[in-house]
Amino acid sequence: MKKRPVVSMDLGGTNIRLGLVDARGKVLRRRRVPMFSAGSKHALLKALGDAIASFIDANGDLPSPAAACIGFAGPTKASEGYVYFAPNIRRMSDIDVGSYLEDFLGMRVLVENDANCAALGEYWHGAGKDASSLFLFTLGTGVGGSLVIAGDLWQGHDGIAGEVGHTVIDFKGPKCACGQRGCLETLVSATAMIKDYGKRKRLKTRSRAQAITAKMIADKAKQGDRVAMAVVESAAEALGVGIANVFHLYNPELILVGGGVSRAGSILLAPAVSRAREAIFPQLSRRLKVRRTRLGDDAALIGAAYLAHHP
């Protein structure tokens, strides 16, 4: 009998992406819905269950899914279906998502950190295909990370391994949402770059600062805007130090950089790689291999399916 597909869900602060993914990693159907806000944890879980159930109903012409896997932007203990917290989603903290949704949907439900899902997706079908070991940086609103060794996630004792966004690059740097100073996330995320740009431009009003996006800053930098160039250079330097740290810690065969901010392309990545090579043992700096991810928004959906299809 042909293997049934699985439902993948990628839960972000703004949007929820859903996919039906077959055993070979092909996304058969997709849906994107805006993220909702919920008045209680129970309402949030029910809304997630409803979103999955309605997606399954709408694709009733396909074989019914065998399992669901949900990726969260936040630390999770996947083995217990538990989300410690997801900073971009209200009410999503200390919450037992797995067992609630298993009862609600009547199928096996896995939960995982979204960067972990994306890394597995890239390993299965993307820029990290068949790499013996890889580390993924996801540069978005925040900064995530994930380590994949021989096709398996290295989750760590408590499930939070790879949280590179909260490794400290500059201990006197900007304050981070986690309480520390100078975490990588405060220096190279979209949020950090927008803040840095606003500060350098002395944008006083919130509305003017809010109109800026990381993509606009990258575009301006490519056109030679000096302030935007300085913002990108500073972000690239922090990313380079972060890459060198990961290289020294894990020495993976491949380092991937993905997420919305990575779409800035070589204007960000080239100086980051140069900076990383400067910081790596000189005898080994040429061994550093950095690539951009390839699967875009599908990476987390495909990687979540990889987990469900490879129990």
Ligand SMILES: [Zn+2]
């Ligand atoms: Zn932090």
